[in-house]
Amino acid sequence: MKRKKRANAIGLCTEDRIMYAVVYVLMGLLIVVIAYPLVYVVSCSFSSGNAVSAGRVLLWPVEFSLTGYRIVFNYKQVWTGYYNTIFYTVTATALNVVLTTMAAYPLSRKNFQGRKLCMTLFMVTMFFSGGIIPSYILKTQLHIVNTRWAILLTGSISVYNMVVMRTFFQNSIPGDLLEAARLDGISDIGYLLRIVIPLSKAVFAVITLYYAVAHWNSYFNAMMYLRDRNLYPLQLVLRDILNAANVDLSQISDPEILRQLSGASDVMRYSLIVISTVPMMAAYPIVQKYFKQGVMIGSVKG
Amino acid sequence: MQTTTHKRPKRTGRGASFIRNFKRDWQLWLLMLPPLAYLLIFDYGPMYGAQIAFRDYRARSGIWNSQWVGLQWFRKFFTSYNFRSIFTNTLVLSLYSVVVSFVLAVGLALLLNTIRSARFRKFTQTITYIPHFISVVVLVAIVNQIFNPVNGLYGALFRLFGGEGYPYDFRGMDTAFRHIYVWSGVWQNLGWDTIIYTAALASVSQDHHEAAMIDGASRWKRVIHVDLPTILPTAMIMLIMKFGRVMTIGFEKVYLLQTRLNETVSEVISTYVYKVGMGSGHAFSYGTAIGLFNSAVNCILLITVNWISKRMSDREVSLF
Numbered sequence: 001m002k003r004k005k006r007a008n009a010i011g012l013c014t015e016d017r018i019m020y021a022v023v024y025v026l027m028g029l030l031i032v033v034i035a036y037p038l039v040y041v042v043s044c045s046f047s048s049g050n051a052v053s054a055g056r057v058l059l060w061p062v063e064f065s066l067t068g069y070r071i072v073f074n075y076k077q078v079w080t081g082y083y084n085t086i087f088y089t090v091t092a093t094a095l096n097v098v099l100t101t102m103a104a105y106p107l108s109r110k111n112f113q114g115r116k117l118c119m120t121l122f123m124v125t126m127f128f129s130g131g132i133i134p135s136y137i138l139k140t141q142l143h144i145v146n147t148r149w150a151i152l153l154t155g156s157i158s159v160y161n162m163v164v165m166r167t168f169f170q171n172s173i174p175g176d177l178l179e180a181a182r183l184d185g186i187s188d189i190g191y192l193l194r195i196v197i198p199l200s201k202a203v204f205a206v207i208t209l210y211y212a213v214a215h216w217n218s219y220f221n222a223m224m225y226l227r228d229r230n231l232y233p234l235q236l237v238l239r240d241i242l243n244a245a246n247v248d249l250s251q252i253s254d255p256e257i258l259r260q261l262s263g264a265s266d267v268m269r270y271s272l273i274v275i276s277t278v279p280m281m282a283a284y285p286i287v288q289k290y291f292k293q294g295v296m297i298g299s300v301k302g
Numbered sequence: 303m304q305t306t307t308h309k310r311p312k313r314t315g316r317g318a319s320f321i322r323n324f325k326r327d328w329q330l331w332l333l334m335l336p337p338l339a340y341l342l343i344f345d346y347g348p349m350y351g352a353q354i355a356f357r358d359y360r361a362r363s364g365i366w367n368s369q370w371v372g373l374q375w376f377r378k379f380f381t382s383y384n385f386r387s388i389f390t391n392t393l394v395l396s397l398y399s400v401v402v403s404f405v406l407a408v409g410l411a412l413l414l415n416t417i418r419s420a421r422f423r424k425f426t427q428t429i430t431y432i433p434h435f436i437s438v439v440v441l442v443a444i445v446n447q448i449f450n451p452v453n454g455l456y457g458a459l460f461r462l463f464g465g466e467g468y469p470y471d472f473r474g475m476d477t478a479f480r481h482i483y484v485w486s487g488v489w490q491n492l493g494w495d496t497i498i499y500t501a502a503l504a505s506v507s508q509d510h511h512e513a514a515m516i517d518g519a520s521r522w523k524r525v526i527h528v529d530l531p532t533i534l535p536t537a538m539i540m541l542i543m544k545f546g547r548v549m550t551i552g553f554e555k556v557y558l559l560q561t562r563l564n565e566t567v568s569e570v571i572s573t574y575v576y577k578v579g580m581g582s583g584h585a586f587s588y589g590t591a592i593g594l595f596n597s598a599v600n601c602i603l604l605i606t607v608n609w610i611s612k613r614m615s616d617r618e619v620s621l622f
Contacts, residue, residue, distance in 0.1 A: 015520040023413050027422070030410070031429050034489060037448055038432065040455055044447075055458035103337035106330035113323040118334060121341060127601045130348025131593030133579040133586050137354070137365070138347045156340055188329035217437030220554050224580065235439045239558070242443040266453060273440050280435040 045069070045270035052266045068271030071264065078272065080230055081237035088233055089215040092152050096211045097204065100162050105192050107162075108169035126159045132224065139225060150225035151233070155214075161207045168203040169196060205290035209283060216280050234276055242269055355591035368587075375591035384569065392570040395556070396548035399484045404544065406492055408537050411499035412525050427500075430493020442558040445486050449473050474561035479568045483559060502536045503529060539611045546607035549600045571596045 039059065044052050048063035056062050072078055106112045107119055135154075136145070144150045173196055181191045197204070219235035226232060324331065355375060357368040379385055410430075417423040436444070451457045451468040460469040472478040506529060514524050553572040560568045571592065579589025 013520060015522065019416070019520070019522045020418075023416055026413060027417065027426050031426060034433060034493070035429050037444060037455070037489075040448065041444060053453045055453050055455075055461065058455075058458060058462070099337045099340060102333045106327075106334045109330060112327055112330050113320065114327075114331065114334065118338065121338070121346075125341065125345045127604050128349065128597055129345070130350070130352040131590055131597060132575060133590045133593060134348035134351030134354065135344070136580070137351055137359075137586065138344070153340075153344060156344070157337055188327075189333065192333070213435060217435075217439075218554070219437075219439055235437055238437075238443070239439045242439065242446075266447070269443060269447065273443060277436055277440055281432060284431065284435060 041270055041273055045267065045274045047267065049264045049267045052270070065267075067264065068267035068269075069275075071268040072271045072275060075241075075268075077229070077232075077237050077241075078234070078275075081232055081234035082276075084231060085216060085234040088148070088151050089212055092156070092215050093208060093211045095152060096156055096158070096161075097208055099157050100165055100207065101192075101197070103157060104162050104165035105169060105196065108166045110170075122157075122159050122162065136224065145225050146227045146231070148231060151221055154221045154225070158211070161210055165200075165203050165207060168200060173199055202290040205287040209287045212283065213280055238272060238276055241272065352590055352594055354587050355594045357587060359587040359590075361586075371587075375588045376595060378588065379592050379595065384574075387566065388569050388571055388574050391567055392549060392551055395480060395483060395570060396551050398480060399487055399551075400541075400544045400548065402484055403488055403491065403495060404537075404541050406488060407495035408499055408533065410492060411496040411503060411533065412529055414496065414500060415503045415529060416521060416525060427493060427496075430496070432493075433490040434494040436490060438552075438555045438558060441486060441490055442555065445482060445559075446473055474559075474563050476564040476567050479559060479564040483555065483568075487555070498536065498540065499533050502533045506532045535614070538614060542607045542611045542614070546604045547600075549596055549603060 036059075040057070043059060043061045044057050045068050046061040046064055046066070047057050048065040049067055051057055051062035103118070103122070107115055107122075109115070139145050139150055139153075144153065177195055178191060181195060186194065217235060219233070219239055222231075222233050222236045223239075226236070351365055354365055354368065356370060356372060357365070358371045358374075359365065359368045414423055414426060417426070433441075446454075448455045449472070451460070451471045457468055473482075510528050511524055514528055519527065549571070551570050551572060553576065556568060556570055557573050557576070560573065575589050575593045575596070578585050578592065
């Protein structure tokens with residue numbers, strides 16, 4: 001580290017100074033461009049309806065108020081959606097991680113006899129799929145359309161994640177451990193549970209995050225398979241609220257009336273955006289420390 | 303030749319050796335069973351069901367008893383008036399998005415790598431990662447709110463800089479659709495896309511930099527001649543893989559950004575399939591045929607890019 005610093009200090013000529021200045025300015029701009037809309041949304045959610053609809057919010061909250069949140073907290077559909085999303089995310093992610101592990105571990109064992117056949121069966125699905133309509137027909141025949149199962153049993157194994165996990169098992173768990181465990185009379189499943197999984201926290205953290213974020217954020221499957229509003233996940237509820245209001249308000253041509261009407265609904269929308277997004281953003285820092293290790297080791301081809 | 307003669311004698315004892323191996327590996331098979339069952343039912347099941355693309359599917363008769371119609375639905379799609387526009391829209395939107403996001407991600411990774419303060423670099427990375435966790439529903443809502451000419455940021459800034467009244471509302475317009483789609487994607491995923499390149503850059507050895515510095519290379523020259531060549535193989539493979547997916551453009555964002563006004567540029571294959579099959583018409587066979595056509599094109603693309611990237615990485619290996 002010291003050596004690097006000294007070397008850099010020697011190399012700092014005028015040309016370098018200019019480049020560093022340019023880089024810092026560019027990065028500063030990038031941070032502003034990315035962070036500003038986020039700050040703006042949060043600030044709007046804490047402002048009064050009047051301030052938002054008059055466009056007076058520019059950076060910080062204007063006329064601090066919790067009206068938006070109060071409306072959201074009283075919106076029953078939002079809470080049903082929130083509950084459903086938590087249910088889908090937790091249950092489906094658990095199911096996904098378990099199934100992915102069950103496939104990834106045998107496939108990571110070089111002398112497992114079905115390895116080639118099973119791997120081919122998995123890889124084919126990456127290249128080809130029957131499409132959404134045959135899936136819909138299948139789920140109709142299984143009588144799981146418009147039930148929670150339709151969401152839980154869609155996309156349960158991501159082949160990409162499975163390959164990442166398999167590669168991680170292959171590359172970062174020493175083969176000698178298996179031999180040693182065998183001598184101690186540990187079975188394959190026992191070895192997976194007691195040795196492989198505890199040694200693979202990084203890849204589990206990353207893959208759980210991938211699955212959870214995907215479930216939390218998706219609306220397509222719910223739109224496809226659910227009719228009953230009580231089963232709707234948050235994103236679908238959000239889509240209805242955020243889009244529907246748009247359509248209605250655009251029918252009104254007088255901007256002043258539009259302003260008054262949209263004041264409260266705008267603030268509420270900003271609050272909704274904040275409430276629905278915070279959990280996933282909070283999840284990232286928790287798994288961040290595993291991230292580099294998990295992604296890198298896993299994605300190096302083995 | 304040698305391999306065949308080698309394998310023959312094994313084949314006679316195959317059944318026996320399978321049983322022996324199964325006795326050894328039965329727990330592995332047991333683990334494999336549930337994922338395999340899932341795969342066969344929920345991935346291979348629909349592939350089997352996709353035969354309705356060649357039938358006239360009626361819900362009452364089921365898959366088996368619906369009449370065969372050959373390539374009727376494919377012909378209908380290829381000759382329909384909007385086939386060309388849907389195909390072009392899909393391709394243009396994908397390519398625009400792939401090229402822009404690729405160039406910017408590589409560029410950003412290179413610039414981030416030159417930042418000497420580890421703290422500032424980490425801070426920049428963290429900020430740029432945040433939007434990745436936003437859902438498309440929320441992203442589109444943010445876009446619509448911010449570009450609202452009456453009470454959004456766009457209108458507010460317009461008036462702040464001396465504009466009169468309200469600026470032009472370009473949301474939902476056909477001319478703006480592609481740019482909104484691509485640049486909101488850049489805003490959301492630019493930081494996240496750099497992760498792989500940042501990791502590749504971490505493997506650049508300090509000796510190369512020192513050698514270049516002794517030769518009097520400035521930091522910028524080292525970016526071009528040391529850093530860039532290091533990540534180029536990774537970058538090329540990433541790019542090729544992205545080209546392999548140009549026909550699988552995501553449904554979710556396009557569908558949300560779609561309006562009556564921009565349909566001519568925003569209708570892509572996935573949204574069209576959804577509307578045809580799940581819309582009021584419930585044209586299951588027709589929708590399946592379009593989806594199957596898309597799948598076939600994808601499959602060819604993916605096999606091609608896989609072959610190219612394999613050849614490329616082979617060359618990499620043989621270089622060292």
